[in-house]
Amino acid sequence: MTALAVIRDLTVTYRRDGGEVAALKHISFDIVAGERLAIIGESGSGKSTLALAIAGLLPSAKIEGKIDWFLPSTLGARAPPSVLPDISPSRGEIGRFAVGRFPATLVIGEGRDESAISPLEGEMSGRTEGGLVEHRPQKLFTRSSHPPLGGRDIGFVFQDPSASLDPVMPIGKQIAEVARTHLGLTWPQAYTQAKILLERVRLPDPDSALRAFPHQLSGGQKQRVAIAAAIAAGPKLLIADEATSALDTIVQADIVALIRRLVAEDGMTLLFISHDIALASELAERIAVFRHGQLVELGPTPRIINAPAEAYTRTLLDAHIGLDAEPLSNRSGRHA
Numbered sequence: 001m002t003a004l005a006v007i008r009d010l011t012v013t014y015r016r017d018g019g020e021v022a023a024l025k026h027i028s029f030d031i032v033a034g035e036r037l038a039i040i041g042e043s044g045s046g047k048s049t050l051a052l053a054i055a056g057l058l059p060s061a062k063i064e065g066k067i068d069w070f071l072p073s074t075l076g077a078r079a080p081p082s083v084l085p086d087i088s089p090s091r092g093e094i095g096r097f098a099v100g101r102f103p104a105t106l107v108i109g110e111g112r113d114e115s116a117i118s119p120l121e122g123e124m125s126g127r128t129e130g131g132l133v134e135h136r137p138q139k140l141f142t143r144s145s146h147p148p149l150g151g152r153d154i155g156f157v158f159q160d161p162s163a164s165l166d167p168v169m170p171i172g173k174q175i176a177e178v179a180r181t182h183l184g185l186t187w188p189q190a191y192t193q194a195k196i197l198l199e200r201v202r203l204p205d206p207d208s209a210l211r212a213f214p215h216q217l218s219g220g221q222k223q224r225v226a227i228a229a230a231i232a233a234g235p236k237l238l239i240a241d242e243a244t245s246a247l248d249t250i251v252q253a254d255i256v257a258l259i260r261r262l263v264a265e266d267g268m269t270l271l272f273i274s275h276d277i278a279l280a281s282e283l284a285e286r287i288a289v290f291r292h293g294q295l296v297e298l299g300p301t302p303r304i305i306n307a308p309a310e311a312y313t314r315t316l317l318d319a320h321i322g323l324d325a326e327p328l329s330n331r332s333g334r335h336a
């Protein structure tokens, strides 16, 4: 098993009302390349904080610990200047790191420099790119290099597609822009790619859908578009943060099936964040259980479901009425 990312002693603290909130406390685990890993826990357990920290999308929190990335070479890939950390190595250095050979190490939180270009607390541009909300990078300290680039190495699907899609830009352009930016395509090439992606996420009539605006689509269709944008640059890691929670049960099952299919087709690693242990157990090969910012336990899905080591996991299982029922995605023979 090859690690895609090795997370060690990750601690995240937010500042709130003059005090501090420890959202994650000394978290250590590996993300295995190609696996489907679910992060589950009740509200406030730190799931979203973990997802955002891994994606480098926590500009205003205090982050300590280390993430080693084992990313494939990206030589030739184009990185938009706005998402390169200001102290990152020169772009010529990016691409020297091969999977499993030269990890990119982010040592976070050492010697924080307040003159960094990080945005003011709470500031976000609101602009979307590859399913990621673009922001100026936090001050990450790079030991060796090639930190992952949001949108290119990591695709992010949020709970609310209405918030992650630009309401005044045709959806084809939103997807094409990701492909153009990160893959260095021309606009015509990027639009061809966008159409292929709309077909892959099974949006009806992809040709006219290219010109549609988000408000012309249903919630499930918008999430399909958000997923298409998230995978447009061929990320190694796809993070789905409660990506189905805002959808009704039937559409939820469709989106889960879609994510499963796309992850398999593209050989992506999946981090599936959910409060729903039943949903997680359908999709994930391993489950990590979080509570109060701590990792309670992590193991293969059958072991977590059938023989949890921790009482808290058992409580979560007992609380879930639907776990013994037929998996959601099988209920009506649905396909992605």
Ligand SMILES: Nc1ncnc2c1ncn2[C@@H]1O[C@H](COP(=O)(O)OP(=O)(O)OP(=O)(O)O)[C@@H](O)[C@H]1O
Binding pocket: 014, 015, 016, 021, 022, 023, 041, 042, 043, 044, 045, 046, 047, 048, 049, 050, 275
């Ligand atoms: N921007 C923030 N500023 C201050 N505190 C925050 C911020 N974001 C999250 N928190 C706090 O950090 C803790 C973890 O929150 P987080 O959103 O990561 O949990 P979660 O498991 O994803 O919850 P949910 O399922 O409700 O989204 C909570 O106590 C939350 O109130």
